[in-house]
Amino acid sequence: MITQWFFTHVDRRGGIAIALLVAIALLVPLSNLLLPQTSPLHIPTYLVSLIGKYLTYALLAVALDLVWGFCGILSLGHGAFFALGGYAMGMYLMRQIGPRGVYADPVLPDFMVFLNWKELPWFWHGFDNFWFAALMVVLVPGALAFGFGWLAFRSRVTGVYLSIITQALTYALLLAFFRNDMGFGGNNGLTDFKDILGFNIQAGTTRSMLFAATALFLALAVFVSSFIIRSKLGKVLVGVRDAESRMRFLGYRVDRYKLFVWTISAMMAGIAGALYVPQVGIINPSEFEPANSIEAVIWVAVGGRGTIIGPIIGAVLVNFGKTYFTAAFPEIWLFALGALFIIVTLFLPKGILGLYGSWRTKLADRAARKKDSAPPPVAAENVHLPEPQAAE
């Protein structure tokens, strides 16, 4: 029953990805916690956190793919939703420090004492409760995306213009969060976290559990994305991507469909940020940096947009590359990233997964021709993308 329900909403590739993610959510913590350090299969804690960080990026990439790959909304500001989710989690973690801070104030975080503040700003109330913070992780990015999208999509801002204002959005938030009187720790952001849900945030077990949570949330995001894309709503979204005015003349309120998927995507990005912060131990305004959002676009492009799974591969691969190159040849990393983007745009317009897809169709085509029967012209997967169109 449940498996049947599952497979009506997820294709084979999505099912494999979900199964793999659930498996690593179990196996990586087990290997880290149970195997002796001498074992070749033992995964050291630093690596668990590193991969966990990559998986939060992958979650951001899946969120971005949902709007860009399937609905044609190129957001160059998705990092803003990621960072807002991260700040919501960071605020909870700050409140958990309690009197263990440098100034030992039972209520006020250190930076507020340092700024000579006497009481907690109103928007910090409630963040001592994990579930309140967890709610804000999705509500704050969701509300911002809803308001922003409501204005932008109703006014029919599309294409390059929309991309530019998303970029402006994240840049405006960057400047705002840099200010000390915003009340989010200014330049230094939020850090020195002690524990989460009562567990020491530095402990190996906590790290492993955070990793498992990330992998499971990523699996959930794959499921939610698949559910949306395989529904009639998903078909409408792809229709909007390919021929927006046609969709309107069929009687669909295009702006509402965009608003729906845009808000869902922002919430996913918020969850990604919330999982990122406890694993890296800090959140500061540099997360709003426009370059971060553009990098996320590159992950999706490299993995293959409009494929759900591709962005995960893209995010993990590019970030492994980044970790390696920035350590081994720090001066060439940005060149490598730039070259990667050019290569993908020129030679792999559908990304790594698209390359795999077209290779498979080619094989099927050859096999069909051998049998001398006309090949069905349906591509194996939904990777067909129209040529990028200029804004109207």
Add this chain to the structure above:
Amino acid sequence: MKAQDTLLYLDGVSVSFDGFRAINNLSLVLQTGEMRAIIGPNGAGKTTMMDIITGKTKPDAGDVYFNGEVDLTRHDEAEIALLGIGRKFQKPTVFESHTVEDNLVLALSGPRSAFSALFHRQSANEAERIEDILYTIRLNGKRDWLAANLSHGQKQWLEIGMLLAQDPKLLLVDEPVAGMTDAETAETAKLLREIAKTRSVLVVEHDMHFVRELDVKVTCLHEGSVLAEGSLDFVSNDQRVIEVYLGR
């Protein structure tokens, strides 16, 4: 003539873009069940007229009524589509990365809200209607094809099929036979005459041969207003029509 007895009623409609009068005091009336062909040289305002009827462009002046009572200038594209006006574009516009069948599923009349679409399940009735349309547009053997892989003529037909799925009272059809072979053109004329038995149709077309096959009343537009109206023979013998359009 009074607006309430008509299906489509345009009176004194004008619109300009940057000082250029695309539509100039245009008046046109379509009866329920009527098929009308619109001809005219490039820039005569044919496509702009369709934009006004479907809500894409708001006129600067004039009345546009549908069904005798609905003021179309107060509604947007989606609302007008739901009122029962379907539109076929000049360039065939289908959803290329969807299959033929999914194109029809999206067009099929029914609830249009995002929530209902998320949990939509196809009913037996809907499946049957899609089957009928696939048969009508002669694409039943290609239902699983991606629309991108159809020939130009087949895309035109699929788009007409999508209009049928929408179940409109009025179809606006912009150059349906552009780029079609002679055989396809003849088939399309047949299809449109078939459709016109149950709905009203407004066809914009350059192909005089095709217009003759439709065998309906013709309106010739020029510089944004009506130049001549009547049977094809009457219009094509009009001295002014010959001068501006049919060629000297």
